[in-house]
Each structure stands twice: as C-alpha cells, then as structure tokens.
Amino acid sequence: MRDLVTGMRYLGKGQRWVAQHGRWWGFGLIPALIALVLYAGVLTALAIWSGDIAAWATPFADDWGSPWQGLLRGVFVALLFAGGLMLSVLTFTAVTLLIGDPFYESLSEKVEESEGDCPPGTDRPLWQEIWIALRDSVHVLLRAAGFGILLFLLGFVPFIGQTVIPAIGFCVSGFFLAVELTSVAMQRRNIPVRERLRMLRGRKALAVGFGTPLVLLFLIPFIAVALMPGAVAGATLLVRDLVPDEEQPPAPDPAAAPYGRQPAPQAGFGPAPGHLPPHPGQAPQQPPTGW
Numbered sequence: 196m197r198d199l200v201t202g203m204r205y206l207g208k209g210q211r212w213v214a215q216h217g218r219w220w221g222f223g224l225i226p227a228l229i230a231l232v233l234y235a236g237v238l239t240a241l242a243i244w245s246g247d248i249a250a251w252a253t254p255f256a257d258d259w260g261s262p263w264q265g266l267l268r269g270v271f272v273a274l275l276f277a278g279g280l281m282l283s284v285l286t287f288t289a290v291t292l293l294i295g296d297p298f299y300e301s302l303s304e305k306v307e308e309s310e311g312d313c314p315p316g317t318d319r320p321l322w323q324e325i326w327i328a329l330r331d332s333v334h335v336l337l338r339a340a341g342f343g344i345l346l347f348l349l350g351f352v353p354f355i356g357q358t359v360i361p362a363i364g365f366c367v368s369g370f371f372l373a374v375e376l377t378s379v380a381m382q383r384r385n386i387p388v389r390e391r392l393r394m395l396r397g398r399k400a401l402a403v404g405f406g407t408p409l410v411l412l413f414l415i416p417f418i419a420v421a422l423m424p425g426a427v428a429g430a431t432l433l434v435r436d437l438v439p440d441e442e443q444p445p446a447p448d449p450a451a452a453p454y455g456r457q458p459a460p461q462a463g464f465g466p467a468p469g470h471l472p473p474h475p476g477q478a479p480q481q482p483p484t485g486w
Contacts, residue, residue, distance in 0.1 A: 196400070197400075198398055198399075198400035198401040198403060199400040199401070199403065199404035200399055200472070201404065202373075202401045202402065202403065202404025202405035202406075202433070203404045203405065204406060205405050205429045205430075205432055205433040206404075206405050206408055206409065206425075206426070206429045207426040207429070208426070208427035208428075208429055208432050209426060209429020209430065209431070210422065210428075210429065211425075212306060212309070212425065212428045212429075212432070213424045213428050214425075216305070216309075219302055219428075220283065220424045220425070221428065222301070222302065222424070223295070223298060223299065223302050223423060223424025224420060224421070224423070224424060225295065225298060226292075226294040226295025226298050226299070226423075227291050227295070227419065227420040227424075229294055230287055230290050230291040230294055230418055230454035231287075231417070231419065231420050233290070234283055234287055234290075237283070238279065238280075238283060239323030241275075241276065242276065243281050245276055246268070246271075246272060247331065248275060249268040249271040249272045249275065249407060250268065252271065253267060253268055257383055258267065270351070273351050274347060274351075277350075277361070277364075278304060278343060278453035280349050280414060281343060281364060281410075282340075282343065282366050283415070284372065284410050284413045284419075285353075286336060286369055287413065288372055288375040288376060288423075288426075289332040289335070289375050289418060291423060292328060292332070292375065292376075292379065293325065293328055293329055293332065295361060296324060296325050296328055299379050299427045300379060300383070301429055302380045302384070302424060302427055302428065303380050303383070303428070303430075304405060306431045306432065307380070307431060309416050310432070310452050311433060314383050314482060315382050316375055317354045326329045327382065328378065328382065330388075331378060331382075331388040332375065332378075332449065333390075334388050335339060335374050335375060335378075335388065335392075336371075336372055338371070338392075339367070339368070339371040342371075343364075343367075344369045345358055346364045346367065347416060350374040355486065365407055365410055365411065366403050366407055368406070368407070368410045369402070369403045369405070369406030369408075369409065369410045370395070370399065370402045370403050370406055371406070372406035372407075372409055372410055373395060373401075373402035373403070373405045373406035373430070373433075374391060374392060374395055374402070374432035375478075376405075376406070376409075376427060376429075377391065377395070377430045377433060377434050377437075378391065378429075378430065379427060380430060380431045380435070381428065381434060381438075384434075384438060386438070390422070393439060394438075395437075398437065401433070401437070405429065405430070410423065418445040419481065438467045
C-alpha cells in the first residue's frame with residue numbers, strides 16, 4: 196500500500212516540477228499535440244466503423260432474433276471500443292515518446308540536473324536512440340497486447356466481465372504505461388528493456404500507483420497532452436529513486452588485494468612501513484634493498 200501511494204506522489208511531483216518550469220512544460224507539449232491529432236483520427240474511424248466490424252466478426256448471429264443479436268453485437272462494440280481506448284493509452288505514450296525523443300530526453304535530463312548528479316548518457320547518435328526506443332516499445336506493447344487479448348475474452352464472462360475485469364485492465368494498463376514513461380531515464384542509464392520490466396515487476400504497486408491514475412486521466416480529451424510533460428518528469432524522479440536500490444556497487448574486499456600489497460597507511464596513525472623509529476641509543480635503520 197505504501198508503494199501505491201508513493202507512485203501517486205511521484206506523479207504529483209512531476210506535475211509540480213513542470214508547473215515551476217513553464218518553458219519546459221510548453222516544450223514537452225509539442226510531440227503530444229502531434230500524436231493527439233493522429234489518434235483522434237484513428238478513434239473517430241473506429242467509432243464510425245465499429246458496428247460493421249461487429250457484424251463481420253459475429254456472422255453466426257445473423258439469424259438471431261431481437262434482442263439477442265443487438266445485445267451480443269452491442270457488447271462486442273463496447274468491448275472493441277474499450278480495447279481500442281486501452282490500446283490508445285498505451286500506444287499514445289509510446290508513439291509520443293518516439294515522436295518527441297529529443298524533446299523528452301532534454302526534459303528528463305533537465306529534471307535530473309535540477310536534482311543533481313545527472314547520468315552522462317550513452318553518447319549514441321539520434322537515429323540509434325530512436326531505433327532502440329522503437330524496438331523496446333514494440334517489446335512492451337506485445338506483452339501488453341497479450342494481457343489485453345486475455346482481458347478482452349474474460350470481458351464476456353457475466354458479471355465479472357463488467358466489474359472486475361475492467362478494474363484489472365486499468366491496473367495492467369497503468370503498469371505498462373509506467374514502463375513506457377520510465378524508458379527515457381532508463382535508456383540514459385543503458386538499462387535494457389527486460390531489466391526494466393524486472394525492476395518494475397519487483398515494485399508492482401509503485402508502477403501501478405504511478406501509471407493507473409494517468410490511464411484514467413488520459414481518457415479525458417486533451418488531458419493526455421497537458422499531463423505528458425509532467426508524466427515524463429515524474430517518471431524520471433521515480434527512476435532516480437528506483438535504480439540506486441537495484442544497482443548498488445559491492446563494497447571493496449580488503450582480502451582481495453594483490454598478493455604482497457598492503458593498504459596504504461592513514462596519515463597521522465603511525466610510521467610508514469619500512470621506516471620504523473630507531474630504538475634509543477641505536478642508529479636509524481636503513482630500508483632493505485633486496486628480498
């Protein structure tokens with residue numbers, strides 16, 4: 196429960212950061228606006244043609260009487276449009292991040308600089324960064340699509356399909372949305388996509404708490420555009436706290452020092468090796484010249 200609340204707090208922190216840096220908020224709106232126009236056209240076409248798609252997908256119901264034919268195809272249209280919305284939420288982020296890779300990379304880097312200790316990055320050319328982002332997004336979306344198909348089929352189960360399954364669907368979408376949004380800061384740290392999934396699976400509540408409110412808010416027209424820069428900023432802050440816990444370098448082992456080499460003495464705590472002080476009445480010792 197604590198991680199769930201913490202994920203929501205990161206979302207709020209990201210929105211506060213862009214509110215305090217208005218220029219970067221406007222900078223991050225550009226790719227989101229381009230993606231919004233594309234998705235508005237696709238969803239409009241889906242709404243227009245959903246009835247024909249339902250009739251094509253259920254030919255066995257052509258001879259059914261009223262109200263069963265209309266009920267079946269109405270449920271199919273509702274599930275089709277709900278699945279389209281869920282897929283749009285997931286792919287909107289991926290497509291927006293691809294369109295705005297240079298924009299959001301700069302935004303994420305600025306967030307890290309404001310917090311201190313920004314990772315240096317990988318110094319890869321832009322085309323290679325976009326290719327890696329595209330490949331990783333396809334990997335994540337294929338996994339999300341597998342869950343989406345399963346939840347779509349479970350949606351036909353009476354009562355559960357109309358109550359429990361949509362709630363689970365929002366949580367699953369929120370998790371994968373968090374994976375997509377953290378990819379900017381994760382890629383700067385050169386963390387592969389499978390490792391990103393493993394890290395966030397270990398903190399599912401954190402990812403769900405961050406991503407699920409965004410999924411719900413992204414269903415409201417134009418909200419996704421306004422919240423996208425803050426979502427990237429919040430995901431960057433989340434990664435800064437997540438990665439050090441996962442990748443702590445091991446402490447050096449004194450016993451692993453090379454044979455014959457002793458650790459350097461600390462200043463002010465005794466004489467250096469080979470330079471022992473002479474006994475009273477004796478001449479100072481000379482250091483050995485051989486074995």
